[in-house]
Amino acid sequence: MSFYEEVESKWKLEKPIYEALGSEVQVFLKNEILRREVFPEITYRTKDLLSIIKKIERKSIKKNYSYDDLKDKLGLRVICSFSNQLEMIDKIIHENFIVEKAEYKKDDLDFDKLDYTSNHYDLKINSLKILTEKEESFKNLVFELQVRSINQHAWSSSAHTLTYKKESEIPSNLKRKVYRLLSLYEIADDEFSNVNIALQQEENGMAYRYIRKLEGKIYRFAKVDFDRQTSLWKLKVFFKPFDQSEQVDLINQVSAFVDNNEKKLESIYNEYLRDFHRFPSLTQPEIFLVFYMLENYESTLESIYANELDNNELEKIKGIWA
Known part of the structure:
Protein backbone atom coordinates (compact mmCIF):
# COMPACT_ATOMS: atom_id res chain seq x y z
CA MET A 1 0.00 0.00 0.00
CA SER A 2 1.43 3.38 -0.98
CA PHE A 3 1.74 6.36 1.37
CA TYR A 4 -1.24 8.05 -0.31
CA GLU A 5 -3.44 4.96 -0.12
CA GLU A 6 -2.53 4.42 3.53
CA VAL A 7 -3.45 8.00 4.49
CA GLU A 8 -6.67 7.81 2.48
CA SER A 9 -7.66 4.54 4.16
CA LYS A 10 -6.99 5.85 7.67
CA TRP A 11 -8.82 9.13 7.08
CA LYS A 12 -11.83 7.37 5.59
CA LEU A 13 -12.24 5.53 8.90
CA GLU A 14 -11.44 8.45 11.20
CA LYS A 15 -13.14 11.38 9.50
CA PRO A 16 -16.73 10.51 10.64
CA ILE A 17 -15.49 10.21 14.23
CA TYR A 18 -13.82 13.63 14.09
CA GLU A 19 -16.97 15.10 12.48
CA ALA A 20 -19.07 13.78 15.38
CA LEU A 21 -16.53 15.08 17.90
CA GLY A 22 -16.58 18.52 16.27
CA SER A 23 -20.36 18.71 16.50
CA GLU A 24 -20.30 17.63 20.15
CA VAL A 25 -17.62 20.13 21.18
CA GLN A 26 -19.27 22.97 19.21
CA VAL A 27 -22.57 22.51 21.08
CA PHE A 28 -20.83 22.14 24.44
CA LEU A 29 -18.68 25.25 24.00
CA LYS A 30 -21.59 27.35 22.77
CA ASN A 31 -23.73 26.42 25.78
CA GLU A 32 -20.88 27.08 28.22
CA ILE A 33 -20.10 30.49 26.72
CA LEU A 34 -23.78 31.45 26.51
CA ARG A 35 -24.08 30.66 30.22
CA ARG A 36 -21.49 33.44 30.75
CA GLU A 37 -23.84 35.70 28.78
CA VAL A 38 -21.63 36.11 25.72
CA PHE A 39 -22.84 35.25 22.21
CA PRO A 40 -19.99 33.61 20.25
CA GLU A 41 -19.57 32.45 16.69
CA ILE A 42 -18.32 28.84 16.80
CA THR A 43 -17.42 26.78 13.75
CA TYR A 44 -15.61 23.52 13.13
CA ARG A 45 -14.12 21.72 10.17
CA THR A 46 -12.35 18.46 9.51
CA LYS A 47 -9.22 18.67 7.38
CA ASP A 48 -9.68 17.53 3.81
CA LEU A 49 -7.60 14.64 2.50
CA LEU A 50 -5.51 16.78 0.15
CA SER A 51 -4.57 19.19 2.97
CA ILE A 52 -3.58 16.26 5.18
CA ILE A 53 -1.27 14.82 2.53
CA LYS A 54 0.26 18.21 1.70
CA LYS A 55 0.94 18.97 5.36
CA ILE A 56 2.59 15.60 5.97
CA GLU A 57 4.79 16.07 2.91
CA ARG A 58 5.70 19.64 3.94
CA LYS A 59 6.52 18.70 7.54
CA SER A 60 8.47 15.61 6.47
CA ILE A 61 11.06 17.76 4.70
CA LYS A 62 12.60 18.83 8.02
CA LYS A 63 11.74 15.94 10.36
CA ASN A 64 10.01 12.60 10.64
CA TYR A 65 6.32 13.36 10.45
CA SER A 66 3.43 10.98 9.88
CA TYR A 67 -0.35 10.91 9.73
CA ASP A 68 -0.52 10.14 13.46
CA ASP A 69 1.43 13.33 14.28
CA LEU A 70 -1.34 15.58 12.92
CA LYS A 71 -3.02 17.57 15.69
CA ASP A 72 -5.47 19.51 13.52
CA LYS A 73 -7.48 16.81 11.76
CA LEU A 74 -10.33 18.58 13.54
CA GLY A 75 -10.21 22.33 14.05
CA LEU A 76 -12.67 24.53 15.92
CA ARG A 77 -12.76 28.30 16.01
CA VAL A 78 -14.43 30.59 18.53
CA ILE A 79 -14.87 34.23 17.50
CA CYS A 80 -16.09 36.65 20.16
CA SER A 81 -17.00 40.32 19.92
CA PHE A 82 -14.34 41.82 22.18
CA SER A 83 -10.75 40.90 23.02
CA ASN A 84 -11.44 41.16 26.76
CA GLN A 85 -13.70 38.09 26.45
CA LEU A 86 -10.79 35.80 25.56
CA GLU A 87 -9.76 35.40 29.19
CA MET A 88 -13.22 34.11 30.16
CA ILE A 89 -13.18 31.60 27.30
CA ASP A 90 -9.67 30.50 28.27
CA LYS A 91 -11.00 29.68 31.74
CA ILE A 92 -13.84 27.60 30.26
CA ILE A 93 -11.33 25.65 28.15
CA HIS A 94 -9.05 24.84 31.08
CA GLU A 95 -11.99 23.84 33.27
CA ASN A 96 -13.59 21.50 30.74
CA PHE A 97 -10.86 20.01 28.53
CA ILE A 98 -7.48 18.35 28.80
CA VAL A 99 -5.11 21.01 27.48
CA GLU A 100 -2.22 19.32 25.67
CA LYS A 101 -0.82 22.66 24.53
CA ALA A 102 -1.84 26.30 24.89
CA GLU A 103 -0.28 29.06 22.84
CA TYR A 104 -1.08 32.69 23.61
CA LYS A 105 0.19 34.61 20.61
CA LYS A 106 0.10 37.98 22.36
CA ASP A 107 2.32 36.78 25.22
CA ASP A 108 4.95 35.46 22.83
CA LEU A 109 4.97 38.52 20.58
CA ASP A 110 7.64 41.22 20.96
CA PHE A 111 6.46 44.77 20.40
CA ASP A 112 8.31 44.99 17.10
CA LYS A 113 7.16 41.64 15.69
CA LEU A 114 4.51 41.12 13.08
CA ASP A 115 1.71 38.65 13.72
CA TYR A 116 -1.91 38.50 14.80
CA THR A 117 -2.75 37.83 18.44
CA SER A 118 -5.08 34.99 19.32
CA ASN A 119 -5.15 31.91 21.53
CA HIS A 120 -4.46 28.43 20.11
CA TYR A 121 -5.02 25.14 21.93
CA ASP A 122 -4.43 21.43 21.33
CA LEU A 123 -7.13 19.69 23.35
CA LYS A 124 -8.58 16.35 24.37
CA ILE A 125 -12.02 15.61 25.74
CA ASN A 126 -12.21 15.60 29.54
CA SER A 127 -14.16 12.41 30.28
CA LEU A 128 -15.40 13.82 33.60
CA LYS A 129 -17.00 16.77 31.85
CA ILE A 130 -18.49 15.94 28.47
CA LEU A 131 -17.60 12.39 27.49
CA THR A 132 -20.47 9.90 27.59
CA GLU A 133 -20.27 6.12 27.31
CA LYS A 134 -21.33 6.12 23.66
CA GLU A 135 -18.47 8.49 22.80
CA GLU A 136 -15.54 6.39 24.01
CA SER A 137 -14.03 6.76 20.53
CA PHE A 138 -13.45 10.47 21.28
CA LYS A 139 -11.36 9.90 24.36
CA ASN A 140 -7.83 10.00 22.96
CA LEU A 141 -8.39 12.27 19.97
CA VAL A 142 -6.45 15.55 19.88
CA PHE A 143 -8.04 18.52 18.13
CA GLU A 144 -7.20 22.17 17.59
CA LEU A 145 -9.12 25.17 18.93
CA GLN A 146 -8.49 28.81 18.03
CA VAL A 147 -10.07 31.66 19.99
CA ARG A 148 -10.09 35.16 18.50
CA SER A 149 -11.87 38.47 18.63
CA ILE A 150 -13.61 39.74 15.49
CA ASN A 151 -10.68 42.05 14.72
CA GLN A 152 -8.09 39.34 15.32
CA HIS A 153 -10.02 37.12 12.93
CA ALA A 154 -10.17 39.87 10.33
CA TRP A 155 -6.41 40.32 10.51
CA SER A 156 -5.80 36.56 10.33
CA SER A 157 -8.00 36.28 7.24
CA SER A 158 -6.23 39.21 5.59
CA ALA A 159 -2.80 37.76 6.37
CA HIS A 160 -3.89 34.40 4.94
CA THR A 161 -5.03 36.14 1.76
CA LEU A 162 -1.61 37.81 1.54
CA THR A 163 -0.17 34.25 1.77
CA TYR A 164 2.57 34.94 4.27
CA LYS A 165 3.27 32.88 7.36
CA LYS A 166 6.42 34.44 8.74
CA GLU A 167 7.66 37.99 8.92
CA SER A 168 10.81 36.98 7.05
CA GLU A 169 8.70 36.08 4.01
CA ILE A 170 7.52 39.68 3.54
CA PRO A 171 9.73 41.87 1.31
CA SER A 172 11.40 44.66 3.29
CA ASN A 173 9.78 47.41 1.25
CA LEU A 174 6.30 46.09 2.22
CA LYS A 175 6.90 45.46 5.91
CA ARG A 176 6.16 49.06 6.87
CA LYS A 177 2.76 48.92 5.17
CA VAL A 178 1.86 45.65 6.87
CA TYR A 179 3.01 46.96 10.28
CA ARG A 180 0.72 49.96 9.86
CA LEU A 181 -2.18 47.73 8.87
CA LEU A 182 -1.69 45.41 11.82
CA SER A 183 -1.51 48.34 14.24
CA LEU A 184 -4.92 49.53 13.01
CA TYR A 185 -6.47 46.14 13.76
CA GLU A 186 -4.95 46.10 17.27
CA ILE A 187 -6.07 49.67 18.00
CA ALA A 188 -9.57 48.83 16.74
CA ASP A 189 -9.67 45.77 19.02
CA ASP A 190 -8.77 47.85 22.09
CA GLU A 191 -11.06 50.71 21.19
CA PHE A 192 -14.09 48.50 20.51
CA SER A 193 -13.70 47.06 24.02
CA ASN A 194 -13.23 50.55 25.53
CA VAL A 195 -16.23 52.02 23.68
CA ASN A 196 -18.39 49.08 24.71
CA ILE A 197 -17.54 49.69 28.37
CA ALA A 198 -18.01 53.45 28.06
CA LEU A 199 -21.42 53.15 26.41
CA GLN A 200 -22.63 50.98 29.27
CA GLN A 201 -21.69 53.78 31.66
CA GLU A 202 -23.23 56.57 29.54
CA GLU A 203 -26.01 58.14 31.58
CA ASN A 204 -27.93 59.42 28.54
Missing part, protein backbone atom coordinates in the same frame (compact mmCIF):
# COMPACT_ATOMS: atom_id res chain seq x y z
CA GLY A 205 -28.01 56.11 26.71
CA MET A 206 -30.40 54.18 28.93
CA ALA A 207 -31.70 51.91 26.18
CA TYR A 208 -28.16 50.96 25.20
CA ARG A 209 -27.21 50.57 28.83
CA TYR A 210 -30.15 48.24 29.40
CA ILE A 211 -29.26 46.16 26.32
CA ARG A 212 -25.66 45.75 27.41
CA LYS A 213 -26.78 44.81 30.93
CA LEU A 214 -29.47 42.31 29.89
CA GLU A 215 -28.48 41.00 26.45
CA GLY A 216 -26.41 38.27 28.08
CA LYS A 217 -29.56 36.94 29.72
CA ILE A 218 -31.11 36.39 26.27
CA TYR A 219 -28.01 34.52 25.16
CA ARG A 220 -28.20 32.44 28.31
CA PHE A 221 -31.91 31.55 28.26
CA ALA A 222 -32.96 31.79 24.59
CA LYS A 223 -29.55 30.86 23.13
CA VAL A 224 -30.17 33.09 20.10
CA ASP A 225 -29.23 36.59 19.02
CA PHE A 226 -31.78 39.43 19.03
CA ASP A 227 -32.86 42.38 16.89
CA ARG A 228 -31.16 45.49 18.28
CA GLN A 229 -33.31 48.03 16.44
CA THR A 230 -36.45 46.50 17.91
CA SER A 231 -34.94 46.62 21.38
CA LEU A 232 -33.84 50.25 21.10
CA TRP A 233 -37.29 51.32 19.88
CA LYS A 234 -39.29 49.40 22.48
CA LEU A 235 -37.05 50.30 25.40
CA LYS A 236 -37.47 54.01 24.69
CA VAL A 237 -41.23 53.44 24.85
CA PHE A 238 -41.02 51.48 28.09
CA PHE A 239 -38.75 54.08 29.72
CA LYS A 240 -40.97 57.08 28.91
CA PRO A 241 -43.00 57.06 32.17
CA PHE A 242 -39.80 57.09 34.28
CA ASP A 243 -37.30 59.90 34.87
CA GLN A 244 -33.58 59.33 34.39
CA SER A 245 -32.76 58.29 37.96
CA GLU A 246 -35.75 55.90 37.96
CA GLN A 247 -34.52 54.41 34.69
CA VAL A 248 -31.12 53.69 36.25
CA ASP A 249 -32.82 51.99 39.20
CA LEU A 250 -35.12 50.11 36.86
CA ILE A 251 -32.20 48.59 34.93
CA ASN A 252 -30.56 47.36 38.13
CA GLN A 253 -33.85 46.06 39.50
CA VAL A 254 -34.61 44.12 36.31
CA SER A 255 -31.15 42.54 36.39
CA ALA A 256 -31.67 41.43 39.99
CA PHE A 257 -35.21 40.28 39.11
CA VAL A 258 -33.86 37.98 36.40
CA ASP A 259 -31.32 36.46 38.79
CA ASN A 260 -34.00 35.93 41.44
CA ASN A 261 -36.34 34.25 38.94
CA GLU A 262 -33.72 32.10 37.24
CA LYS A 263 -35.55 28.78 37.69
CA LYS A 264 -38.87 30.13 36.46
CA LEU A 265 -37.23 31.71 33.41
CA GLU A 266 -35.35 28.50 32.60
CA SER A 267 -38.64 26.62 32.75
CA ILE A 268 -40.37 29.13 30.46
CA TYR A 269 -37.59 29.07 27.88
CA ASN A 270 -37.37 25.29 27.90
CA GLU A 271 -41.13 25.13 27.28
CA TYR A 272 -41.15 27.65 24.42
CA LEU A 273 -37.78 26.80 22.87
CA ARG A 274 -39.29 25.46 19.65
CA ASP A 275 -41.97 28.15 19.41
CA PHE A 276 -39.93 31.35 19.28
CA HIS A 277 -41.37 32.05 15.82
CA ARG A 278 -44.79 32.33 17.50
CA PHE A 279 -43.49 34.29 20.51
CA PRO A 280 -40.60 36.42 19.13
CA SER A 281 -40.75 38.77 22.12
CA LEU A 282 -39.14 35.97 24.17
CA THR A 283 -35.96 36.42 22.14
CA GLN A 284 -35.60 40.15 22.94
CA PRO A 285 -33.92 41.44 26.14
CA GLU A 286 -36.76 43.89 26.82
CA ILE A 287 -38.94 40.88 27.69
CA PHE A 288 -37.32 40.84 31.13
CA LEU A 289 -38.43 44.43 31.70
CA VAL A 290 -41.97 43.47 30.69
CA PHE A 291 -41.97 40.51 33.09
CA TYR A 292 -40.67 42.80 35.85
CA MET A 293 -43.30 45.46 35.14
CA LEU A 294 -46.06 42.82 35.22
CA GLU A 295 -45.03 42.19 38.82
CA ASN A 296 -44.41 45.81 39.87
CA TYR A 297 -45.93 48.31 37.40
CA GLU A 298 -48.78 46.42 35.75
CA SER A 299 -51.10 49.41 35.22
CA THR A 300 -48.24 51.47 33.72
CA LEU A 301 -47.36 48.60 31.43
CA GLU A 302 -50.98 48.16 30.31
CA SER A 303 -51.19 51.88 29.53
CA ILE A 304 -47.99 51.69 27.42
CA TYR A 305 -49.33 48.77 25.39
CA ALA A 306 -52.75 50.36 24.99
CA ASN A 307 -51.31 53.61 23.65
CA GLU A 308 -48.16 52.63 21.74
CA LEU A 309 -47.83 48.88 21.33
CA ASP A 310 -49.95 45.80 20.65
CA ASN A 311 -52.33 44.67 23.40
CA ASN A 312 -52.46 41.17 21.91
CA GLU A 313 -48.74 40.83 22.50
CA LEU A 314 -49.15 41.82 26.14
CA GLU A 315 -51.89 39.22 26.63
CA LYS A 316 -49.60 36.55 25.23
CA ILE A 317 -46.79 37.65 27.57
CA LYS A 318 -49.15 37.59 30.56
CA GLY A 319 -50.08 34.01 29.67
CA ILE A 320 -46.42 33.01 29.43
CA TRP A 321 -45.46 34.60 32.74
CA ALA A 322 -48.48 33.29 34.59
